[in-house]
Amino acid sequence: MVPERSDRRWLYILPDLLIAAILLMGAAGGLRIVFDLSAAVPIVAMLVLIALGTVLWRHQGFRPFTPADRVTLGRAVLVMLLIALLPAASGLPAQSGIVFALGLVAVLLDGVDGAVARRWRCETVEGARFDMELDALLLLVLCGWLVVMERAGLWVLAIGGWRYAYVLAGWWWPALRMPLAPSQRRRVICAVQGMGLVVCLAPGLPATLTAPLALGLLILLSYSFIVDIAAAFQSASP
Numbered sequence: 001m002v003p004e005r006s007d008r009r010w011l012y013i014l015p016d017l018l019i020a021a022i023l024l025m026g027a028a029g030g031l032r033i034v035f036d037l038s039a040a041v042p043i044v045a046m047l048v049l050i051a052l053g054t055v056l057w058r059h060q061g062f063r064p065f066t067p068a069d070r071v072t073l074g075r076a077v078l079v080m081l082l083i084a085l086l087p088a089a090s091g092l093p094a095q096s097g098i099v100f101a102l103g104l105v106a107v108l109l110d111g112v113d114g115a116v117a118r119r120w121r122c123e124t125v126e127g128a129r130f131d132m133e134l135d136a137l138l139l140l141v142l143c144g145w146l147v148v149m150e151r152a153g154l155w156v157l158a159i160g161g162w163r164y165a166y167v168l169a170g171w172w173w174p175a176l177r178m179p180l181a182p183s184q185r186r187r188v189i190c191a192v193q194g195m196g197l198v199v200c201l202a203p204g205l206p207a208t209l210t211a212p213l214a215l216g217l218l219i220l221l222s223y224s225f226i227v228d229i230a231a232a233f234q235s236a237s238p
Contacts, residue, residue: 012063012064012065013053013056013057013064013065016065016069016070016073017049017053017056017073020049020073020074020076020077021046021049023077024045024046024049024077024080024081024084025042025045025046027077027081028041028042028045028081028084028085029041029042031081031085031098032088035088035091035092035093035096035098036091037085037088037091037092038087038088038091040087040088041084041085041087041088042084044083044084044086044087045080045081045083045084048080048083048084049080052076052080056130059126059129063124063126066117066120066122066124066127067116067117067120067122068113068114068116068117068120068122068123068127069113069122069124069126069127069130071109071112071113071116072113072127072130072131072134074109075106075109075110075113075134075138076134078102078103078105078106078109079106079134079137079138079141081102082099082102082103082106082138082141082142082145083141085098085099086141086144086145086148089145089148089149094203095203095204096203097203099145099149099201100198100201100202100203103138103142103145103197103198103201104198106138106194107138107194107195107198110131110135110138110191110194111191113127113131114131135190135194136160136163136164138194139159139160139163139193139194139197140157140159140160140161140164141160142160142194142197142198142200142201143156143157143159143160143161143197144157144160145201146197146200146201146210146214149201150207151200151201151205151207151210151211151214152200152207152210152211152214153211155218156214156218158218158222159193159197159214159217159218159221162221162222162225166225166228166229173233175232175233175235176229176232178232178235180228180231180232181231183228185224185227186224186228189220189221189224192217192220193217193220193221196213196214196216196217197214197217199213200213200214
């Protein structure tokens with residue numbers, strides 16, 4: 001069930017954030033020791049967690065976390081760990097596979113929070129928004145790793161940037177701020193993006209294969225956004 005609203009929201013979400021902090025800092029510190037990485041890794045991890053906690057505190061909607069939100073928060077720990085490792089990317093062994101493993105788990109867990117929400121009847125608008133924004137951030141981070149690992153050029157960041165460009169464009173065109181109708185096409189293409197980018201990060205996969213695959217993902221995602229943009233302007237027209 002969905003917990004009741006409360007104006008003491010920080011008292012409810014603080015324990016979850018503290019657990020996330022323990023897991024994140026433990027993982028970041030452990031990876032730093034195992035791979036002899038820069039001390040910046042746990043520092044960046046904590047800064048990212050503080051940023052996430054601030055956003056959740058402001059936009060959680062006066063609700064404590066639901067079971068589904070906690071699953072999403074667990075995925076967020078993996079995403080934050082991927083972000084924290086970016087500054088130390090040069091210190092990771094070329095074939096370590098840690099980035100691939102973290103990305104794969106984060107992608108595979110997508111949808112689990114939705115299943116939990118339906119099973120426990122705790123669906124919320126805030127939870128769905130949390131999941132959607134985390135998906136968008138994960139795509140951008142995976143694209144960043146493709147660039148850092150020299151598996152694709154800077155153009156691949158367009159995959160992760162599409163969502164943010166769409167939101168930014170909504171400041172000029174109100175039609176793009178209207179809620180989109182549910183779309184199986186959108187859900188499938190989003191899932192394909194995540195899994196496709198993870199495949200591009202697979203250890204040993206040559207850049208001669210990753211670049212064309214990433215380009216195909218960009219074309220597919222661009223098609224989906226163009227369809228949504230056209231539908232938004234069509235519905236807004238008199």
